[in-house]
Amino acid sequence: DSYLNPNYTFDNFVEGDCNRLARAAGFAVASKPGVTSFNPLMIYGGVGLGKTHLVQAIGNFMKNKAGGKFVLYVSSEKFTSQFINAIKNNSLQDFMNFYMQIDILIIDDVQFLSGKEKTQETFFHIFNHLHQSGRQIVMTSDRPPRELEGVEDRLLSRFKWGLTADLQTPDLETRIAIIQKKVQAEGIQIAYEVIEYLAHSIDTNVRELEGVMISLLAQASLTRREIDLELAKTTLRHLVKDSEREVTVDTIIEAITEYYKVRTADLKGKSRLREIVLPRQVAMYLAKELTNLSLKSIGYHFGGRDHSTVIHAIQTVNDLMDTDKEISTAVAKLLKMFRK
Template sequence: MNSIYKSNINKKYKFKNFIEGKSNKFVKTLIFQIAENLDKKYNPLFIYGPTGVGKTHLLNAIGNKIISKNNNIKVVYVNSERFVQYMVMALKNNKIDNFKKYYRSVNVLLLDDIQFFANKKRSQEEFFHTFNSLLEDKQQIILTSDKHPKALKGLKNKLISRFECGLTMFIKPPDLKTRIKIIIRKTKKNNIILSDKTAEFIAKYIKTNVREIEGALNRIIAKSNFKKSKITINFVKNVLKDIIFKDNKLITIKKIQKTIAKYYKIKINDMISKCKIKSITIPRQIAMIVAKKLTNYSLSKIGNSFGGRDHTTVLYACKKIKKLCRENYSLEEDLNKIIKKLSS
């Protein structure tokens, strides 16, 4: 039970070792500003995105930064599953008042993976009162989740409305340049020499998140050490042949078109038609951006597969969908679900 009464900040997660890229720059910059000023301008701050994009790293990084500036500030990091476990333990040991007092007396609460509160009514009720207490006392709250507040299932509406009263931000999976930076940083840390071309080759096939990148690199490094082989593109091709086969053979433009047509309940022929009805053009544009993300086809090849369109149409579609995703979280959820389905 004493483990409740600790900051629980992981000291290895710092801003200096967080790899910044186009997909996370804005969120990282904002969190850094909060750590520097702690003026509660964005309160609560709700960060969401798929697994392995750096949410936990950033939560711990802000905690470490705040403590380094002033160790009198009471900062607590806790995963929502742990919060539930601690609460149950407190109830069993007749220490629920201590539990309430502790969490309602912090200056900064960093709560990870809020989606695990789903269908846990007692825990939600307790957190609701803790949340209100902290906001009333003008203490900073930062939450993370794998989904936008409105897309969270099994959570009470009054909690969701509280989450939305501050600032909600999305972290996307790392783009190609960021993935290359991650690969180079992690191989250097392991004293592995890797050419830029080899790093780019790996990054093209490991597209979803940092954990998958780390897993692929561990395989490559282990095989290299065992065989005492230099890590070249051909060596990587052999080690990651299952991933490369999946990417090259299974995820085709036709499969993308078929999956998205089924998802939006339209005909596959609508993907290549000249129809300009919104219910057709949006799925078609989503299919184009997914093809760009999940295949190595050129923009010209992608455009040609959608009724002989050119590369500028594909670029426009990608730009349009990115803009719509910023404005409409449900479209963003649709896009993420489709990518996850095709990548699994």
Template sequence: MKEFWIQVLAKMEPRVKRAHFVTWFQDTAVLSKKDGLLIIGVPNVYARDWLENKLNGELISAVREVDSAILQISFEVHPNLGLADDKRGVDVKTLVDGGHSPRKVRGKQEVRLAEGVVSKCLNPKYTLQNFVVGQDNRLAHAACMAVSASPGSSYNPLFVYGGVGLGKTHLLQATGNEILRNYSDKVVVYMTSERFTNEIVEAIGKRSSKSFKDRYRNVDCLIIDDIQFLANKEMTQVEFFHTFNELYDNGKQIIISSDKPPKELKGLEQRLTSRFEMGMIVDVQFPDFETRLAILHAKCREHQVLIAPEVLEFVAYNVRNSVRELEGVLLQAIAQSQLEQSTPTIRSVARIVKKLNKIDPLAGYDEKGDDRTVARSPDDVLSIVCKYYKIERDYLVGADRHIGIMRPRQIAMYLIKQELRHSYEEIGRLFSGRNHTTVMHAVDKVLKTLRKDEGLLRDVNALKMEMGM
């Protein structure tokens, strides 16, 4: 059915504006095709409403060109469409041409978009597609999608507010990137309020206020990050007020972010805050546990690393301040595992989290038991290995020769020999009375394999850290 839907989309693409096509058909799929009824899955209610109200007739026509037996279409919302694990949806960006490459300013993280117009570089990693959507940011994401499809007409101005490190900058830059993908000829300027202030001060100093006014009143989309820093800067507020009016009256898109809603901003003129309230106001809240966990999984895929689910759950549960801190803990864990060639564990990650938050106790972790000399006996080693590999002790020391048991058993023998210095005979007795030559073979095999198997090296180093070695 996916091939059928791709054929339909190919028919629709030349009939619809590129921006609308990319926005509203992204990650759609055919759910069912039976008895003349075609059921189309869409990722959100906004896409459903748009397709039903705006493109229903065109879509039926395109569908019947591919299969004349279809008489009716309907839409169902499936939020999982577009997620990495759901392969049903179609990435429509692969069906259309596009691309926009503004000129880079040498030596600076800036681009020159038009004569005299300079913008901070939009980070290409920030997209609306890789922004992890949860209950706490769904409305903000949907508003940005709508703005990127029809800049200047939907939700203008768009005011995004929320605490530090919750994803406002990601949304703003992603919206700018999406507008440029949809409208390659648009001039999109992204800047901080501090940069805006500096340019006004510079223009006043050079007596070139008119050129400044002309410069920023001729852009198609102006994105200002952290507008709260305009507080008590009267000249900057006056100039921004006039720039805002000029852009708004000409149907140009304005996107603003702040740490508070307009009514709570101190030090800003009322005529400014009242204009912020003219459009759409959306907040980005700290994500719930499930969304935090989804963010961690997405970042692991981005960095191409595998981390145990229970470790990610531990991080998601214990980091409760910002998404930025959540990502920071994960990046530190990845860096530490690469430097030490070990696999991240709850113990190693707990130390990272504790450095960032020394006050709150960690859930799911016994801090009193965090002793670097925990493994004092073979029993301690066996317990640590069993917990690490999630196997029963009876299987580890028993006669089972399954490959899933053999490797942990050999590693346990190796650790007891190398770290606790027990004899081969003593180790053999621990493992159901095995011959000392069997233990020698296991230890020797681990030693040789460590030189060429990075996965084994990471596991052994992680176990040593758990042992306090």
């Protein structure tokens, strides 16, 4: 068994600026394992950005090709526990022999090898053997090799022999494409405005995006409701409460409407009255301070304003805080409310 999950393929790995190099390198390696200079291939990036998916796609691609290559996917934790068991059972040589026959070794989350000296030493020998005999090694890590602490220098230097490529947080267009792909795979229909809303609201990582999608689908089928914008908003609100995630634009808008006694529709609307414009600008300022959202996404949540309007709002509030005591007090109060 190669421990590959057949659901992780190149076909359903959506390409975007955030992953283009890593994906291309992965595809090159999958097409010509051990042949390119991308050996080892090291993919790194934060949680839920697609590391496991991408390296499994490499494995699946190679496994499905003719030629009978021995592909193995293993997490670093599993590798470590297998190693410990081998020592306990006096079967270290079998363990080494097994790993030394692999044609393509995919080892996930190597940051877990940190501090495990004996495991690293063994991995070092396996690595050397495979590399010298032209076999392919693919690794992932949650950080770049230079930031891996507790990993021996001689191993680290080998990690840098081939190609290191990172996965970044997907941009808006990629998030939309990922949701669309998921929706397509489920064989359901969702209005574009819902997809856009989700993509603008969750910009942390793909796993989170998928989590929200799953809840949304579950909600829809449990309540036999259609997936519309309202259901998406409710689902998101509940999820945020459950997991005490960061502040969202919706909760900021709620606080602003109470504080300034304005309506949500006004904040998102076109009014140029000062008693509306100021709360709207403060709300955008808070959104920038308290969420990770891009200026573009903040603008989206305020009636589809463009990012230059958001920049202007933030600048205005910044200036006012220096000159206007009432505003600086208000902003401080609101910030404190969210940060406690």
